[in-house]
Amino acid sequence: MSKQHIRATVNGDAVDFLCEPTTSLLNALRDELRLTGSKEGCGSGDCGACSVMLDDKLVCSCLVLAPEIDGRRVETIEGLAQDGQLHPLQRKFLEHGALQCGFCTPGVLVAAKALLERNVDPTEEETRYWLAGNLCRCTGYDKIIRAVLDTAAELRQERLPA
């Protein structure tokens, strides 16, 4: 089996690596690029712990083959904080205690960011449906939803004219 040479942009950085054609994007991120923030919960697209953005689309990285990202753009949880500053979602998750074991949190944050980029004023129902593909076995979701809605409220405030 010959390895394939992949060139892509991950969190704004040009990367290139060799991988087997059957390697998932998730395994390439974790094992080749050492970006271990994205987690494997189920490996079948049910849990969302491996959520990343691929060319601005929210996807499960376990359901993408690494060769598919050649020439494309990937954003992971490692790209959320900028210049040492937590993303507002990360800050609100800490404030609300919206995590316990933390395994689902990277995927939830990436998915929630994708939601707020589309819609900065989602209803609770829209938020719950959007995050239906991110399973959390600890918190019961309530604090996650509150943290996302509170982040949205803060982002809307920032957009008000001074």
Added chain:
Amino acid sequence: MSYHSPTSVDQAVELLASRDDARPMSGGTDLLVQMRSGRLKPGAIVDIKGIDRAVGSRAQDGGFVIGAATPCTELLDDAALCAAWPGVVEAANLIGSVQVRNRATIGGNLCNASPAADSVPALIAAGARAVVAGPQGERIVAVEDLLAGPGWTTLGKGEFVLEFILPVREPGSADAYLRSIPRTEMDIAVVGAGINLSCDASGTITAARVALGAVAPTALLVPDAGAALIGSKLDEAALTAMGEAAKAACRPIDDKRGTIDYRIAMSAVYARRAAVIAYNRSRETL
């Protein structure tokens, strides 16, 4: 295993025909899961997303053409398609989560051939035809004729579904799809019902197609159920007759999601509800 990303139909056909264990891939949301579980061990994966015709939707000859490898969520961005075929678009967007729908496609949903596939009854009700590319060139097949059984299609060696053709829409026509699931999201249909109908200015139904999912080894077109609606204004008698025809067509299994009796009973319930939605939508287009 090797991974290929051809940019032309001919390249894809050649790759698929070159070995028995080559598999086409569009979104990969079923294929990669089956590979991981060991159920499938393809020797070559032929990713068809690089073929222009396989992605995107476009108006053509008064109807629509949808590339078989178009992600389900991208159908939502085509306002004209959503207006003409809301049932097809809503069925495709009941599948899985946002993450899954950003990858999953109606071509893959059809060819994975799950009896419970959500988009398939909607496509059958719509009278959708598939453009199949293969070593002998292209052929056009009714979607219901591609289904052979759970996990099986009638596609031959080297063939893959390239596009879907949705027919010309007349005023007074609309479709709808509903499914029964135990949860509110992220589940697999216990029963699915797709309805497509046309009515005249007086509200009398002039044409109707009813298709059911998850109640037989393949999604079913139920001609008797459609016929029961024609000539009516969707009165109680017509709905009852349609429901009885739907139930008579069911050949379901018992499993953890639903019993045989429950699936049969629910087929009438969901067909009725979908018919009401399709009928109300059709009246809005007059």
